[in-house]
Amino acid sequence: MFAQLKDASAQATVEALEASLGDKVMALDGRVGALQATSLADAEKTYTKGATAAAVNAELCELQTYARGEAAACVLDLRKIERFITLHVPKVEDGNNFGVAIQLEVAKLVKETGKECKGLLDALPAYHKDRAALLEKVVARTTTETSEATSSSTDEEKGTEAKTTAKSGKSSSSTTKTSSAKPLPDAVAAVAQLDVQHRFALIFLLEVVRDAYIAVGDCLEKNKGKLVAPKGEGGNAMSMF
Structure with missing residues (x-):
């Protein structure tokens, strides 16, 4: 059973992920670059104009949907890589554990990277709750x-x-x-600045996802031999390398 899972994880995760990494990174990098072309100051001017409307910020809603999808996919990809490494850890024995140490280090990197992405992903829903509370003070009742x-x-x-x-x-x-009392300027500014802050948070999340793929992909490429066969092809316990 576990041997089948091991073979499936190698083919369905690492090989498929490595083949798609280039396109993933390029797409994310292109989206991040386009978003960063608009400064936060310019975004604030735009968001201030719609800060008193009883409507969602359509631009940020679209961006959040995209960023959430990419982050969720990344978290799941990293979980698959963790499983791949776990299934390739050899049985415990004395000596020749250099490759196993590499496996554990890579697994740690993958796990911590996934945890960072998951934490940023979990924080996204708070934006709408916070914005609704602010809008109550500026939208006509x-x-x-x-x-x-x-x-x-x-x-x-x-x-x-x-x-x-x-x-x-x-x-x-x-x-x-x-x-229809005129809203306080600070209340309007608070809505606009929350939108600006969320825009930056979404861009940062996309950067984290992009860099996660780069870091993990580079680590896999450099250490794939040890990840698949940490004790060498023959598993000679007398060899130190």
């Missing part, structure tokens, strides 16, 4: 009040026999009120 009233009346008919008829009815009305 609209409320609707509904009132209901009951009325009754009595009609009396004159004639040979007096008759009294009671009538009753209900009526309702609603009033819509909009609060």
Whole structure:
């Protein structure tokens, strides 16, 4: 069973990942470069214009979806590499553990890199919660009040026999009120600056993902022989290298 998992991990993870690394890194690097072409000061000017609208920042929502997808894929890729290394660790025995030490060092690098990506990924949902709290202080409030009233009346008919008829009815009305007080400049600035901060955080996350692929890919390329066969092809315990 574990031998099959070992063979599958080598083919389905490391080989496939190594083949796609170039395209992954180039795509991420291109997106990061395009985003960095707009300074944070210019982004703030743009975001300030929409800071009082009761709507999401469409640009950041699109960017977050992209960055979240790339970060999640990276975390899963790194987990597969961890599994690949774990399955190639040989049985414990005396001597010739130089290759095993390399395996453990690479596994540590992969695990710490994945942990950094996962931490940044987990922090993303807080942006919408924080932005909603700030928008409550700058967006005009609209409320609707509904009132209901009951009325009754009595009609009396004159004639040979007096008759009294009671009538009753209900009526309702609603009033819509909009609060349009001018928002405080600091409140508007807080929304815009939160957007700017989140934009930078997303760019930074993409850089972390790109650099994770570069670092791990370079480490795999340099040490793949030891990762696959840490004690050599023959596993000679008498050899130190």
